[in-house]
Amino acid sequence: MNFLSIFVLIPVLMMLGLFLSNSRRQLLFFMTVGASLLMILSAVLTYFYFTERAAGDVATMLFTVDTVWYAPFNIHYSVGVDGISVVMLILTSIIVFTGVFASWKIDPLPKEFFLWFCLLSSGVFGFFISTDLFTMFMYYEIALIPMYLLIGIWGTGKKEYAAMKLTLMLMGGSALLLVGILGIYYGSGATTMNILEIAKLHIPIELQYYFFPLTFTGFGVLGAMFPFHTWSPDGHASAPTAVSMLHAGVLMKLGGYGCFRVAMYLMPEAAHELAWIFLILTGISVVYGAFAAIHQTDLKYINAYSSVSHCGLVLFAILMMNETAATGAILQMISHGLTTALFFALIGMIYGRTHTRLITEMGGLMKVLPFLGVSFVIAGLGSLGLPSLSGFVAEMTIFVGAFQHTDMFHRVLTILACSSIVITAVYILRMVGKFLLGKMQDPHHEHLKDATWYERISVVTLLFFMFALGSAPYWASEMIHNSVLPVIGQLIK
Amino acid sequence: MDYSSFLQMHEEFSLLAVMVFLLIFDIFASEKALKYFQPVALVLLTAHTIVNCFPRDAFDIAGGMFHYMPIQTYVKSILNIGTIIVLLQAHKFLNEDANRIKRGEFYFLTLSTLLGMYFMISSGNFLMFFIGLETASIPMATLVAFDKYNRKSAEAGAKYILSAVFASSISVFGISLIYGSTGTLYFSDLATLITGTPLQIMAFVFFSVGLFFKISLVPFHLWTPDVYEGAQTNITSYLSVISKGSAVFVLFTLLIKVFGNLVHQWQPILFGLAVVSITVANVFAVRQKNLKRFLAFSSISQAGYILLAIISGTQMGMASLVYYVLVYMFSNLAAFGVLSVIEERTGKVQMDDYNGLYQTNPRLSFVMMLALFSLAGIPPFAGFFSKFFVFSAAAAQGQYVLVFIALLNTIISLYYYLLVIKAMFLNKSENPIETIKSDFPVKLSLIICTAGILIVGLVSTIYNQISLLSFGM
Numbered sequence: 001m002n003f004l005s006i007f008v009l010i011p012v013l014m015m016l017g018l019f020l021s022n023s024r025r026q027l028l029f030f031m032t033v034g035a036s037l038l039m040i041l042s043a044v045l046t047y048f049y050f051t052e053r054a055a056g057d058v059a060t061m062l063f064t065v066d067t068v069w070y071a072p073f074n075i076h077y078s079v080g081v082d083g084i085s086v087v088m089l090i091l092t093s094i095i096v097f098t099g100v101f102a103s104w105k106i107d108p109l110p111k112e113f114f115l116w117f118c119l120l121s122s123g124v125f126g127f128f129i130s131t132d133l134f135t136m137f138m139y140y141e142i143a144l145i146p147m148y149l150l151i152g153i154w155g156t157g158k159k160e161y162a163a164m165k166l167t168l169m170l171m172g173g174s175a176l177l178l179v180g181i182l183g184i185y186y187g188s189g190a191t192t193m194n195i196l197e198i199a200k201l202h203i204p205i206e207l208q209y210y211f212f213p214l215t216f217t218g219f220g221v222l223g224a225m226f227p228f229h230t231w232s233p234d235g236h237a238s239a240p241t242a243v244s245m246l247h248a249g250v251l252m253k254l255g256g257y258g259c260f261r262v263a264m265y266l267m268p269e270a271a272h273e274l275a276w277i278f279l280i281l282t283g284i285s286v287v288y289g290a291f292a293a294i295h296q297t298d299l300k301y302i303n304a305y306s307s308v309s310h311c312g313l314v315l316f317a318i319l320m321m322n323e324t325a326a327t328g329a330i331l332q333m334i335s336h337g338l339t340t341a342l343f344f345a346l347i348g349m350i351y352g353r354t355h356t357r358l359i360t361e362m363g364g365l366m367k368v369l370p371f372l373g374v375s376f377v378i379a380g381l382g383s384l385g386l387p388s389l390s391g392f393v394a395e396m397t398i399f400v401g402a403f404q405h406t407d408m409f410h411r412v413l414t415i416l417a418c419s420s421i422v423i424t425a426v427y428i429l430r431m432v433g434k435f436l437l438g439k440m441q442d443p444h445h446e447h448l449k450d451a452t453w454y455e456r457i458s459v460v461t462l463l464f465f466m467f468a469l470g471s472a473p474y475w476a477s478e479m480i481h482n483s484v485l486p487v488i489g490q491l492i493k
Numbered sequence: 494m495d496y497s498s499f500l501q502m503h504e505e506f507s508l509l510a511v512m513v514f515l516l517i518f519d520i521f522a523s524e525k526a527l528k529y530f531q532p533v534a535l536v537l538l539t540a541h542t543i544v545n546c547f548p549r550d551a552f553d554i555a556g557g558m559f560h561y562m563p564i565q566t567y568v569k570s571i572l573n574i575g576t577i578i579v580l581l582q583a584h585k586f587l588n589e590d591a592n593r594i595k596r597g598e599f600y601f602l603t604l605s606t607l608l609g610m611y612f613m614i615s616s617g618n619f620l621m622f623f624i625g626l627e628t629a630s631i632p633m634a635t636l637v638a639f640d641k642y643n644r645k646s647a648e649a650g651a652k653y654i655l656s657a658v659f660a661s662s663i664s665v666f667g668i669s670l671i672y673g674s675t676g677t678l679y680f681s682d683l684a685t686l687i688t689g690t691p692l693q694i695m696a697f698v699f700f701s702v703g704l705f706f707k708i709s710l711v712p713f714h715l716w717t718p719d720v721y722e723g724a725q726t727n728i729t730s731y732l733s734v735i736s737k738g739s740a741v742f743v744l745f746t747l748l749i750k751v752f753g754n755l756v757h758q759w760q761p762i763l764f765g766l767a768v769v770s771i772t773v774a775n776v777f778a779v780r781q782k783n784l785k786r787f788l789a790f791s792s793i794s795q796a797g798y799i800l801l802a803i804i805s806g807t808q809m810g811m812a813s814l815v816y817y818v819l820v821y822m823f824s825n826l827a828a829f830g831v832l833s834v835i836e837e838r839t840g841k842v843q844m845d846d847y848n849g850l851y852q853t854n855p856r857l858s859f860v861m862m863l864a865l866f867s868l869a870g871i872p873p874f875a876g877f878f879s880k881f882f883v884f885s886a887a888a889a890q891g892q893y894v895l896v897f898i899a900l901l902n903t904i905i906s907l908y909y910y911l912l913v914i915k916a917m918f919l920n921k922s923e924n925p926i927e928t929i930k931s932d933f934p935v936k937l938s939l940i941i942c943t944a945g946i947l948i949v950g951l952v953s954t955i956y957n958q959i960s961l962l963s964f965g966m
Binding site: 075138141149153171 | 809812866871872873877878881882884885888889891893896897900901903904907908911914915918919956957960
């Protein structure tokens with residue numbers, strides 16, 4: 001046990017506390033807020049420890065601990081972080097924290113809601129700290145299953161259908177993934193399931209041809225890769241606010257992170273050979289997601305399709321297989337995580353007031369909800385890549401990296417993917433123009449109240465980090481860049 | 494002949510002592526003392542379990558008729574624990590006026606099937622094996638028909654005995670062919686004598702039907718849903734866990750020890766059976782509305798997953814098989830426990846009756862949910878680990894295609910397990926099942942199962958212990 005385990009320990013203890021506590025809303029709320037504050041604190045501490053130690057330490061992973069768990073299968077509980085995991089930990093803790101504030105009014109069964117929410121976050125945190133294939137896979141699945149109940153019980157709209165679809169599709173992905181993991185383990189002839197150790201070995205190329213597509217698709221399902229993205233719009237649209245935030249903000253990043261850390265790191269040859277297939281698929285995600293978003297009228301559907309497009313960009317970038325693009329991919333994960341979480345939080349808050357999410361039924365809300373309206377506009381600008389907000393840094397880095405390839409195929413795809421920025425501008429500006437500006441559609445909306453203090457906390461926190469990443473990306477990008485190198489080193493060897 | 498070596502059969506003698514004591518107690522004890530029949534029985538069984546849970550060195554008795562291996566102790570302990578849980582759950586049923594006089598019989602019959610399984614597990618000769626198999630089957634049929642005024646129960650009893658006898662007669666035919674072609678029935682001699690002649694392959698095919706029937710693999714499963722539905726729920730859970738668990742273990746040892754040379758013949762057979770069992774059972778389970786039939790199909794597909802461990806045929810496969818049975822026991826008994834409590838109090842077994850159960854019975858629904866998640870293989874519950882190990886054992890032998898098919902099937906199975914969870918947690922109901930206050934024995938059994946589901950996976954000691962003792966047969 002070392003201090004990284006605290007990220008799993010806090011949610012688990014939290015669940016125990018919730019299980020024993022009564023259902024008084026205030027108590028539950030302050031418990032969860034306390035716990036999520038602790039998590040932010042530990043994430044920030046990890047960051048500082050990491051920057052301090054990284055100065056002289058060139059090891060791939062820091063703070064590693066390795067405890068034997070199931071000796072006959074060489075399963076270890078091994079944890080460790082590099083720059084990528086640290087920023088993901090920070091992102092997760094921010095979104096859990098803001099998600100708790102966004103679910104102040106959750107009803108019914110608040111206790112059960114927070115219980116499942118904590119299980120979900122323990123899975124996500126666990127995934128980012130583990131370096132063992134089995135442990136990683138276990139946490140991955142732990143993060144998936146609470147979604148069924150979270151959407152099914154507390155969701156809106158076609159929630160039962162959406163919950164079932166999401167769970168089954170993601171579990172289908174993890175089934176492919178499990179075959180991939182077993183193939184990696186037995187194919188490499190490793191005597192450990194530790195990723196860093198397996199990376200030193202060589203998996204025969206003919207096995208890689210089978211297991212790379214399986215692993216990549218397995219993670220790609222969660223990363224909303226075309227054609228496996230269909231769970232995302234339904235799932236995100238039906239989920240309660242905090243769950244949409246956490247799911248679109250963090251869970252979809254598990255897919256990208258896994259593709260990068262497992263599929264490409266461990267099977268570099270096949271990644272080279274087969275990258276073109278997945279580049280085309282993710283390219284479709286990027287463009288198709290953006291076009292689909294134009295067509296939608298439901299705020300959550302717009303944002304869900306926009307997530308498909310932006311998460312597609314993450315996978316697109318890591319498949320470019322160079323330092324710059326990969327750094328951009330990780331930056332995009334954080335940027336999209338923050339932006340989309342902010343979007344979902346704001347949509348949830350607006351929906352809580354207007355009881356509709358259709359942009360055709362709203363208008364002129366800026367007058368009555370100035371705080372929410374302005375934040376929405378900022379989030380929108382961040383999403384379409386306005387300089388000084390996080391989206392710009394990430395997308396810029398990705399496209400610069402992608403353009404380093406000089407061949408026709410990559411160039412064409414990059415240009416096509418670039419066009420998604422323009423399409424994003426279309427749907428964001430159209431959405432803002434329709435429901436925030438213009439004439440008031442519904443007379444009932446004239447007496448709406450602007451954000452309450454707890455909603456403001458949630459929004460301001462997210463905005464702050466968006467600005468922080470956008471105007472001074474150095475604190476994150478340097479660390480990410482250093483940690484991307486070992487993986488890229490494998491790929492260009 | 495030196496009969497003192499017989500005394501080494503600790504497990505069997507100790508169980509026999511418990512059985513005989515309970516029989517005498519039931520016949521001769523006063524009305525007042527009989528009130529304590531069940532507690533006494535359970536305490537004795539617990540003592541029997543604890544005394545016999547320490548593995549010893551391997552030995553042979555009666556010239557190899559009875560062959561003991563350390564791992565058998567664990568298998569028998571798992572069966573013991575399962576039996577105790579089932580008996581705890583049957584506590585209320587046996588205290589009803591109509592059944593109180595038959596209580597002694599219930600215990601005696603249950604324990605004699607257990608004894609039969611003991612002998613089957615430890616057999617070193619086909620005759621011994623067959624005696625064990627029959628000792629386990631025939632009382633089982635009586636138990637299935639236990640609720641004699643219930644038409645369905647009687648029908649189930651008749652169905653079970655007819656198909657069981659049919660299956661074991663085919664099995665005996667197979668054994669006779671083995672004897673005909675080799676001239677011996679001792680497992681240790683057969684290992685080298687079975688070389689793969691066509692007659693021996695035929696013998697194997699006929700013989701294995703008896704076990705496939707017990708494990709209820711497709712296409713030998715047709716009795717399962719009807720019998721599971723008709724029998725009293727506690728018997729059903731006994732049938733689905735204990736009877737099946739012993740049979741898969743025996744199948745594994747026989748395939749390796751006796752039919753080791755036929756590996757290229759039995760591997761494709763089992764491959765086909767595993768694929769068909771898992772898929773057919775899953776597809777049928779989706780359509781079930783009656784939860785007992787539902788769990789029947791679910792248990793068929795679980796048996797299919799166990800075959801993956803058997804196909805691997807390695808030490809890892811054996812360890813993961815025993816572990817799978819252990820985990821499956823806790824999960825399935827938890828599900829059946831909840832089912833039987835609700836059926837006893839309200840008579841409701843349809844899935845629609847479970848709508849809104851969480852509102853009225855949060856604890857029962859919670860246990861049911863854990864059980865179903867564990868059966869579906871969701872972490873951090875034990876079922877995830879057991880499934881992973883079974884898949885891992887098969888993948889280690891390069892059976893990636895099989896693993897892939899099995900994994901795709903886990904999605905179907907997750908779908909139908911989620912249907913029950915959906916009914917309990919998501920659906921609303923006009924008249925949900927009223928709040929049930931379960932009595933202490935049932936609570937205890939559910940607590941044991943829940944603890945098992947939560948602990949067995951996360952604590953690796955249990956698997957490691959099993960793995961230590963799973964070596965060459």
